[in-house]
Amino acid sequence: MLVLFAILYFMFIxxxxxxxxxxxxxxxxxxxxxxxxTPLITVYIVVTITLVLAxxxxxxxxxxxxxxxxxxxxx
Numbered sequence: 001m002l003v004l005f006a007i008l009y010f011m012f013i014x015x016x017x018x019x020x021x022x023x024x025x026x027x028x029x030x031x032x033x034x035x036x037x038t039p040l041i042t043v044y045i046v047v048t049i050t051l052v053l054a055x056x057x058x059x060x061x062x063x064x065x066x067x068x069x070x071x072x073x074x075x
Contacts, residue, residue, distance in 0.1 A: 002064050009059055013052065020048050 024041055031037040 005064060013056070016048075016052060020045075 024044065027041050027044065028037060031040070
């Protein structure tokens with residue numbers, strides 16, 4: 001079960017990275033004011049990396065063994 005979650009999470013991270021590259025290329029190509037393109041892309045990259053790292057840290061701290069393999073059922 002843990003391997004399944006790891007594979008699904010890896011696919012999620014790949015989708016986020018792919019979407020980020022798509023957004024960055026669109027920001028470069030279709031920017032209304034080219035003067036603000038570089039700062040805008042920089043802010044986007046910093047915020048995206050921060051959110052992805054926070055997400056990875058939280059995912060790695062989920063106790064999957066306790067969630068799925070605990071035989072002490074409390075009703």
